[in-house]
Amino acid sequence: MLKKREEARLTSYLLGRKCVFCGSYRLWKTKRGYLKCRKCKRQKGKRMLQRELEIIVGFHQQVPASRLANDMAVNYRTVERVFRKLREVIYHKCELEGVKLSGEIEIDDAYFGGRRKGNRGRGAAEKSVVLGLLERDGRVYTKIVYSLSAPTLMEIIRKHSRKGSVYYTDSFRSYRSLKRFGKHLTVNHKKHFTTNSKKYHSHINGIEGFWSFAKKGLYRYNGVSQSNFHLYLKEMEYRFNHRRENLLKSLIQLYFGYIST
Numbered sequence: 001m002l003k004k005r006e007e008a009r010l011t012s013y014l015l016g017r018k019c020v021f022c023g024s025y026r027l028w029k030t031k032r033g034y035l036k037c038r039k040c041k042r043q044k045g046k047r048m049l050q051r052e053l054e055i056i057v058g059f060h061q062q063v064p065a066s067r068l069a070n071d072m073a074v075n076y077r078t079v080e081r082v083f084r085k086l087r088e089v090i091y092h093k094c095e096l097e098g099v100k101l102s103g104e105i106e107i108d109d110a111y112f113g114g115r116r117k118g119n120r121g122r123g124a125a126e127k128s129v130v131l132g133l134l135e136r137d138g139r140v141y142t143k144i145v146y147s148l149s150a151p152t153l154m155e156i157i158r159k160h161s162r163k164g165s166v167y168y169t170d171s172f173r174s175y176r177s178l179k180r181f182g183k184h185l186t187v188n189h190k191k192h193f194t195t196n197s198k199k200y201h202s203h204i205n206g207i208e209g210f211w212s213f214a215k216k217g218l219y220r221y222n223g224v225s226q227s228n229f230h231l232y233l234k235e236m237e238y239r240f241n242h243r244r245e246n247l248l249k250s251l252i253q254l255y256f257g258y259i260s261t
Helices: 004-014 046-060 065-072 076-097 150-160 173-180 205-219 229-241 247-256
Strands: 027-029 034-037 043-045 104-112 128-135 140-145 166-170 183-187
Touching (some): 004 046, 004 247, 043 046, 046 076, 076 247, 128 205, 140 205, 140 229, 166 173, 173 183
Parallel strands (some): 104 166, 166 183
Antiparallel strands (some): 027 034, 034 043
16 A cells, blocks of 8 residues: 555656656646656656556565556566666666665675575575675665675675775674774674674674565565576665665656656
8 A cells, every 4th residue: 555645646747747757847738648848858648657657656565567467457568668677777776875885784695596405505506696785774785696705705895895894794704804894793603693792792683684674575576587686686675775765756766767856
């Protein structure tokens, strides 16, 4: 169910009161029945606009594309095209937002790919490996990796965190070089899940909470191909980073290409 404020915003777009491209209220209806903006000069058919907004609402509610297409009685490709555009824009947005994390940063790696026979955790076969950096009380940044070697992980951490931060990890050997960038505190999960001290509270509960959030979110899509996994992963990252904001408003702005002030 949409909140009253979200419903009001959608109504303002559909009734031609507000431009979905630039946010201007200077709209007029053309002879063809299109809604055209006097400010940015862009136009959109009312019927097409209604359909795209309905699909964006479905994306916001994490309805699978096939089910949404069936509910709306439209072609699956129509829904998938809007979903894919949103995920591609979100992917680039997340890469820009995750340039540098700072302060207290939790780092962990996780495996995605459903249940399979064999080892679990590190060493699991045929799964996507993801490195995550979480700024406590802030954002998360994720990156698919093909190796958990120290050089690979250190390069990603160097690019996406500020030197002098406090890093929290488990006792995996590839994280030992973190002391080059700042204070490094570890938690040995074989003995305990957190370590208390007078100054620091050593744990990685935050990033592990994100892994749970991401896996539950991806589960709704009934399976994700490896070729598109990077897009779905960034969708989960974006949803997490903007969880305290009006997500539907952000998605509409991203899709139609403007950021309101």
